[in-house]
Amino acid sequence: MIVDAHAHLLPKDYPQDAPECFPRMESIQDSTDRHLVFGQMKFRAKDVFFEAERRVEAMDASGVDAEVVSPMPPLLRYDLPAADGLSLARHVNEFAAKLCSHDPERLIGLGMVPMQDPDTATAELAAIMDAGLAGVEIASNVLDSSIGDEKFLPFFAEAERLGAAILVHAMPAPTHRLPGSGMGTYVVGIEGMLAAASLILGGTAAACPNLRISFSHAAGGLAMILPRANYFWGGAWNEEPRDLERAVMPDDGPSPLEYARRFYYDSMVFDRRTIRYLIDLLGADRLLVGSDFPAMPREEPAAKTLRSMGLPRDEWENIGWRNAFRWLGREPQG
Numbered sequence: 001m002i003v004d005a006h007a008h009l010l011p012k013d014y015p016q017d018a019p020e021c022f023p024r025m026e027s028i029q030d031s032t033d034r035h036l037v038f039g040q041m042k043f044r045a046k047d048v049f050f051e052a053e054r055r056v057e058a059m060d061a062s063g064v065d066a067e068v069v070s071p072m073p074p075l076l077r078y079d080l081p082a083a084d085g086l087s088l089a090r091h092v093n094e095f096a097a098k099l100c101s102h103d104p105e106r107l108i109g110l111g112m113v114p115m116q117d118p119d120t121a122t123a124e125l126a127a128i129m130d131a132g133l134a135g136v137e138i139a140s141n142v143l144d145s146s147i148g149d150e151k152f153l154p155f156f157a158e159a160e161r162l163g164a165a166i167l168v169h170a171m172p173a174p175t176h177r178l179p180g181s182g183m184g185t186y187v188v189g190i191e192g193m194l195a196a197a198s199l200i201l202g203g204t205a206a207a208c209p210n211l212r213i214s215f216s217h218a219a220g221g222l223a224m225i226l227p228r229a230n231y232f233w234g235g236a237w238n239e240e241p242r243d244l245e246r247a248v249m250p251d252d253g254p255s256p257l258e259y260a261r262r263f264y265y266d267s268m269v270f271d272r273r274t275i276r277y278l279i280d281l282l283g284a285d286r287l288l289v290g291s292d293f294p295a296m297p298r299e300e301p302a303a304k305t306l307r308s309m310g311l312p313r314d315e316w317e318n319i320g321w322r323n324a325f326r327w328l329g330r331e332p333q334g
Contacts, residue, residue, distance in 0.1 A: 148198025
C-alpha cells in the first residue's frame, strides 16, 4: 500500500463576486486545463488538480492507494488582508472537502488558514475539522516571521487539542544572497530547515508534545545540521552519553534529535542515499511518501526509489503508508 502524503489541489473556479485580490481560473481553448492567475503568476493547471475522477485515475495509473491533498502553495498568500485571507481559505477548504467527498478513503484533504492573523487562524481550525478535513497546510514562514514565534503557539496548541495534522510546506523567501534561480531549490531547502528548527528552539515542540506535524521535502537541510545541534546540546559525538563539560548550550530537556524525531518528513529528496541517511538518523517511523503531484510528475511507479532500496518489510510499510496514517491520526489498517 502507498499513501502519497504530499500532493496538491486547486479549486476549479472562484466566486464571481470575489475580491479583486483573489486568484482566477481562466479557461484554455480546446483543453480541460485552466490557467491559475494570481497576481503576477500564471500557471497552467492540469484538470487533475480539480477533477476528482481524473485524480483517482492518475492514482490508479501510478499505483497510489490514497493521497493527502493540500492547497497548491501559492494560495498561501499571507500578504492579503486578514478578512480576504479568511474568505479565500474558506473557499479553498470548501472545495477541498467537496473534492475528497468523491472517495473519502482515497482522498484525504488538508485545508488552509490565514496565518497572517494567528487568532483568526486558530479559531478556524474547528470548522476545518468539522468539514471532514484532516488538518491544514501552512507555509514555512509567515510574512518573514518564524512559525516558531510565540505568537503562533496558541494555533499549534489548538491543532494539538483538535488532533489536526499539519503540513509545513517550504516556500521561497526573498534573499539577496542567492540569485533568483535558487529560490525554488536552495532557498526552499533553507526555509524547511529554519521552520523545523524554529519549532524546536522556540519552544513549540516542548509545549505541544503530541502535535502531529510533517515537513515537505524532509525539512530541507535540517537533518544535516541536527548532529551539530546535538553536539552543542550534549557535548558528545554520535549521540553518545552527554559530556556537560563540553556542552555549549546544555539544558535538561530532550535533545534536538529527540525533538526532531517527533516530527514527520516526506521523503521526496530525489536520492536514495539521502533517504538512507534520513532513515538512519531520524528513523523509518518518521518518513512519508511524497510527490508534489501534480505540480511535479511522480516517479513511475510511485515511490520507485523507495521500492528499489530493498528496505526490510516493516520499514517499507512504515514509510509507504503506516506513518501517514499515524500523522493523520488514523488507525493503520492491516
